[in-house]
Amino acid sequence: MAITVHELNLYSNFEEMANDILQLANEFMPDKLIFLSAMTQTHQLILKVLDDNSGSLIEEGMSVELTGTVCRRVNFAQQRPLIYPDMSKEPCLEEVRDTLREARINSYVGVPIVMPTGDVFGTLCAVHPEAATFDERSVRMFQRIAKMFSYYLDLERMAFRDALTGLYNRQYLFKYFDEQTPASGAVFFLDLDGFKKVNDLRGHEMGDLVLKEVAHRIQAYMANIDGFAVRLGGDEFIIHFSGLTEPDQLGPHAETLIRELSAWNIHLDEFRISVSIGIATYHDEGDKDLKLLIKNADNALYRAKAKGKKTYQYF
The missing domain is CATH 3.30.450.40 (GAF domain)
Known part of the structure; x- marks a missing residue:
């Protein structure tokens, strides 16, 4: 990349x-x-x-x-x-x-x-x-x-960079927020649904292939969007959108990402892999504590999982 x-x-x-x-x-x-x-x-x-x-x-x-x-x-x-x-x-x-x-x-x-x-x-x-x-x-x-x-x-x-997927890593995310963050934006916390079964039943090699494909699809989606994607670890990803804070701006992105990351070939159909997303926003310089944003987005992700997965929730 x-x-x-x-x-x-x-x-x-x-x-x-x-x-x-x-x-x-x-x-x-x-x-x-x-x-x-x-x-x-x-x-x-x-x-x-x-x-x-x-x-x-x-x-x-x-x-x-x-x-x-x-x-x-x-x-x-x-x-x-x-x-x-x-x-x-x-x-x-x-x-x-x-x-x-x-x-x-x-x-x-x-x-x-x-x-x-x-x-x-x-x-x-x-x-x-x-x-x-x-x-x-x-x-x-x-x-x-x-x-x-x-x-x-x-x-x-x-x-x-994350060695497996080529996406940015946690170090980049924190340094970016320390030095360059726009005045407002949103953090998407993504977690794959059904991924654990892939590792358990098909092995980590197949799991790695799934993670690489997820990263490829996310990167392709973000190619012309003001933002970037991060792999936190495992099957957890962060996407940062610069300047977007309103539901009518963020909702279409969440819906498209869910659709893009929930369509898999017949060999992975049995696992019903999809993605759930938690969303947290910040609106000014004093509102961009990254650790708090991730915590809030993770809280929203938990509620998305509780609602049946393959959906998104706002903090």
């Missing part, structure tokens, strides 16, 4: 590491503007920029739709660099010609930053307003620097 920008903000020494990476890259291409970017499904985000007055106009914090970027053309699957010594002579770049002109970019080298898991993170790039040549040694060093950065990211990522 890809790293998100708000996850990066929790990493230890991210700013220092990113700056060191750019300084190292600058040793091999000292006259270029060098930048680190992250990719989402729709945008490229410029995370860090190092520029020794090259004249190109790229700034930290910029967000560009992928359709208007050159970096989307990088071969992430085969992890190959993309090199344009003179972009004015490239017919394939006609659709982004105006963007390149405005940004004062005419030469470009971009190397992919791909996590050991295969997830795409983004790119390490060097650009300049004029045509330029990029020697093979410098490009190889850019690739090595990008790989070093991916190893750092992976180490940080493992500290905040």
